Amino acid sequence: MTDIRKLLFNRDTKKLEMLTTPVNGLGLSLRASLVQPQIEKLLARLKRRGIKLRPRFYLGEDWGCVSGTSNIEIGFYDAGPLLKELNREIRGWTNDTRKVDYLLRHETGHAFCYAHRLYKNKEFRNIFGVKGKFFDTYPATDRYKPQLWSRDFVNPNRDHYAQKHPDEDFAETFGVWLSLPYNWKKVYRTRKGAITKLRFVADIVRHYGAKPPQVPPDPVNLDVPVEAISMTVAEILGAPLTRYQKRATGFIDPHLKKIGRYRLRSTDPGSIPLADVITARRKFILEALVRNTKVTAAQASYLIHKMQTRSRTLNLYVPLARMDKCLIDIVSLATTLATRFASKRSLII
Secondary structure, eight states, X not given: OOOHHHHHSOHHHHHHHHHTSBGGGSOOOSTTSSSHHXXXXXXXXXHHTTOOOXXXXXXXXXXXXXXXXXXXXXXXXXXXXXXXXXXXXXXXXXXXXXXXXXXXXXXXXXXXXXXXXXXXXXXXXXXXXXXXOGGGOSOSSSOOOOOXXXXXXXXXXXXXXXXXXXXXXXXXXXXXXXXXXXXXXXXXXXXXXXXXXXXXXXXXXHHHTTXXXXXXXXXXXXXXXXXXXXXXXXXXXXXXTHHHHTTOTTXXXXXXXXXXXXXXXXXXXXXXXXXXXXXXXXXXXXXXXXHHSSOOHHHHHHHHHHHHHHXXXXXXXXXXXXXXXXXXXXXXXXXXXHHHHHHHXXXXX
């Protein structure tokens, strides 16, 4: 016998639900993310190396350090296992633990540079080849022509990214220095230009590391935090939803959206969350399902729970003036779904 839970909560259903949810409705938390343990390891590493700077990390649209600040944005798609799986399926890549560690060190290099305004330092500008205004000399696109055999740059990721711009050159060099506390001199001994930069990083950290940042923390200057992303996960990742719809047997969001309307925040005293209506009348709905369909109380309970949690996640509201009609619609939908399951072991309407 098919378990209703397998239909309601199967993997493809969870994926489709996540894909069709606005990023700011996912309830993502950096502390609860997969990246948090690696952030803690990074902070411990900074402490061991005598660096006082503590960047501010936050989840956002993509990886990066906000120009001129020590605020580091972490791509939301690395926050949890299901998001990482979707990113791999749709965009063809994912950041494993090693890559996340690299990204954290790289972005911290930017943060250290900005926090101490190193781009104004004469020796920094000379060693890293800064010409003109530091932030205004980035290439117009991500395209750059690296010198593949140059010994003047570190190349930890095999993509010659340090050659894009002096800002990236320092960040890459800082990241390598931070990852190789003892043997960077040995690893880069035959690369004269690269080891000169690594020595500069070691010297500049000795000079500035224990000092407070020249640029004070700025909690407001963020690029695109998750709270500001109203686009769905599918829109961000470029996902073809049809890929998941056929096997998403527990996807009931479109039916719930016919009952309630989306609101990010409701200040209207004349409306109430649809999830609250379902919760308040749960017993009535359950008894109606057991009485009028062939599902058990346990099966009905799982179905009601699904309707309640998805309504909450989707931020669906209904007018108080339509409460009676809303309850009828809820029971009607639940009855239809329960009948489908009892007769065809399917929930797809």
